[in-house]
Every structure is written in structure tokens, then in C-alpha cells.
Amino acid sequence: MGLESAFKTPMGEFMKRLTLVFVLALLAASCGGEEISERIAEQAIGGNADVEISGDGDDITINIESDEGSLSFGLGAELPDELNVPVPDGGNVMAAGTQSDSVFVSAIFPADRYDEIVAFYDSWTGGTGDEWQTQTASIDFGGQTQRSAVWTSTGNIISISVIDCIDAAASGTDFDSICLTITQD
Numbered sequence: 392m393g394l395e396s397a398f399k400t401p402m403g404e405f406m407k408r409l410t411l412v413f414v415l416a417l418l419a420a421s422c423g424g425e426e427i428s429e430r431i432a433e434q435a436i437g438g439n440a441d442v443e444i445s446g447d448g449d450d451i452t453i454n455i456e457s458d459e460g461s462l463s464f465g466l467g468a469e470l471p472d473e474l475n476v477p478v479p480d481g482g483n484v485m486a487a488g489t490q491s492d493s494v495f496v497s498a499i500f501p502a503d504r505y506d507e508i509v510a511f512y513d514s515w516t517g518g519t520g521d522e523w524q525t526q527t528a529s530i531d532f533g534g535q536t537q538r539s540a541v542w543t544s545t546g547n548i549i550s551i552s553v554i555d556c557i558d559a560a561a562s563g564t565d566f567d568s569i570c571l572t573i574t575q576d
Contacts (some may be wrong), residue, residue: 470496476549476573479504479511493576499558500569508553508569509540516542516551535566550574 468484473494478484482500489495500508516523522545530537539554556570 474573474575476551476575477511477515478571478573479508482569482571493574495575496571496573498571499556500571502555502567502569505538505553505555505569508571512540512542512551512553516544519544521545537566548576 468487470478470484471487471489471494473489473492474487474496475494476496478496478498479500481504482498484496484498486497487495513525516525524543524545525540526543527540528538530539537555539552541553542551543549550573552570552572554570554572555566556568557564557566558568
């Protein structure tokens with residue numbers, strides 16, 4: 392499914408609106424403080440929405456609750472209670488949200504934990520009693536190797552992805568982190 396198709400799904404439309412709200416709230420927070428940012432974000436979402444902005448600078452977190460679901464962005468975003476997949480300790484949740492029965496989480500970990508996190512999910516998926524498909528890949532380019540591991544449950548109910556990535560906050564070009572993405576329907 393391409394990015395354009397993904398935004399046409401109900402979850403995609405919700406995410407598109409919340410991403411816009413996130414950008415508006417960040418801009419407003421940098422200019423006018425939390426209260427103004429929260430009011431702007433709540434009006435942009437429409438309907439019954441509660442927006443909470445905390446922190447400042449690089450440590451800002453935005454939590455949005457609406458009739459359609461929830462979304463949390465920023466360093467230390469909150470894991471949804473509905474998530475049935477464990478997340479290893481020691482990482483930073485960067486984004487998480489829910490809509491209807493769908494849940495997603497994106498977290499970042501230090502690069503030296505790749506093997507540990509892959510072993511964690513190999514063990515966890517093996518003990519669930521469900522059938523899982525596992526795919527791994529390793530791609531060499533630009534003098535670096537990018538590793539990835541993906542677990543998908545039968546029926547695509549849960550997908551877990553662990554991949555070497557670049558921490559955008561570090562502004563480097565080398566794979567210096569591990570990105571974890573979990574989707575659950």
C-alpha cells in the first residue's frame with residue numbers, strides 16, 4: 392500500500408488530521424505558550440477533543456484525545472493501554488496512538504541493542520501460541536549495513552518491525568539507532 396493509499400483509510404485520515412494538528416501545535420507552542428497551542432489544536436481537530444502539551448524545546452510532548460482515538464507525539468510519548476505487545480525497557484516512545492481497535496507505537500533505542508531487541512521479539516512471538524511470519528534483511532549501501540526484522544501475525548493482526556535507523560534529533564547520517572514500530576488491529 393502506497394503512502395497515498397494509506398492516508399485514504401479511516402486510520403490514515405485520522406492520522407493526517409492529527410499530524411496537521413501536531414505541526415500547528417508545535418508552531419503555536421514555540422510562539423505563544425501551551426494554553427494557546429492547546430486551543431488552536433482543539434479547534435483544528437473539531438468535535439470533542441482534548442489536547443495537552445507539556446515540556447519545551449526538544450522535550451515537548453503532545454497528547455491528543457478525541458472521539459475518534461488518541462495520539463501522543465514527542466520524546467516520552469505514552470504507550471496506549473490497548474497495546475497487547477510488550478515494548479522493551481530503555482527506549483524512547485516517539486509516537487503512539489489508537490483509533491477504533493487499531494493501535495500503533497513508534498520507539499527508538501540505542502543502536503547497540505539491535506540483537507537484544509530482535510531476540511526479545513523472537514522469544515515473545517514464539518511464546519504467544521499464534522502463528523508468525525518472520526522476515527529479516529540486511530542491505531549494504533554507502534559503507535553502512537541496515538538490518539531489519541519484521542514479525543507479522545497470522546491475519547496481519549499484529550506487525551512488529553525492528554530496523555537500523557538514523558535518529559533525526561542527532562542530525563547525523565549514520566545508522567545510530569534502532570527504530571521499533573508496532574501496529575495492532
